Amino acid sequence: MTQDLPTPTLETERFTMRPLVPADAEALFPTLSDPDHAQFLIQAPFESVEALGDWLCDPDWNGRSWSGIDRSTGELVGRIVAVPSGEGTFEIGYGTVKHRHKQGVAVECVRRxxxxxxxxxxxxxxxxxxxxxxxxxxxxxxxxxxxxEAHYVESCRSHLGWCDEYYWGLLAREWRAAKPAN
Incomplete structure (x- = not known):
């Protein structure tokens, strides 16, 4: 389904969001191999850059994936995804490299x-x-x-066992009415 949809380059004030490429695995590996960071992921910490690259660039995955690049340094600072989830609906996801947490990377990139x-x-x-x-x-x-919208109890199985999950939603009309601020 998303093979027909573009993954355009998007700009924010501080970042360029460009389509993820296999070489991005190197920059994401220190975060996605860290057990503390991976505690909230379904996937266990990655043991090699190659395994991470295979997962990031799985040809059977039906989502689109962007790498957030700091325009002032050229550093990869995060990964942002959009996955179709029914008619007119996309599930979004995001992750920031661990040394850039608490710097507003995810908010700025996901807003864009x-x-x-x-x-x-x-x-x-x-x-x-x-x-x-x-x-x-x-x-x-x-x-x-x-x-x-919901709190599902033990609804998601991760590498650490059964976990609860919050389910969040945002409608287009809510987006247009609010135009979220920083």
Whole structure:
């Protein structure tokens, strides 16, 4: 389905979001191989750059993936994704490299992705799922105007076992009405 949809380069004030390429695995590996960071991921920490690259660039995955690049340094600072989830709906996801946490990377990049999806592609709804214990990720969604719609108990199996999941949603009309601020 998304093979027909573009993964355009998107600009924010501080970042260029360009399509992810296999070489990006090297920059993401220190974060996605870290057990503390991976505690909120379904996937266990990666043991090699090659394994991470294979996962990031899986040809059977039906989503689109961007790498956030700091325009002032050229450093890869995060990964942002959009995955179709029913008619007019995309699930979004994001991750920031660990040494750039708490710098607003995810909020700025996901805000730009949402603007693109709602305003240029005309989607109806964006959704996201998070681990309730992941305070930082939940705060990103709150800042962007998402509403928490559900708390599913032990609904998601990760490498650490059964986990709860928050389910978040944002409608196009809510996006247009709020135009979330920084």
């Amino acid at each position: 992705l949402l603007a693109y999806l709602f305003e240029e592609e005309g989607i109806h709804r964006a959704i996201a799922g998070t681990d309730p214990r992941n305070v930082a990720s939940n705060r990103v969604l709150e800042k962007l105007g998402f509403r928490r």
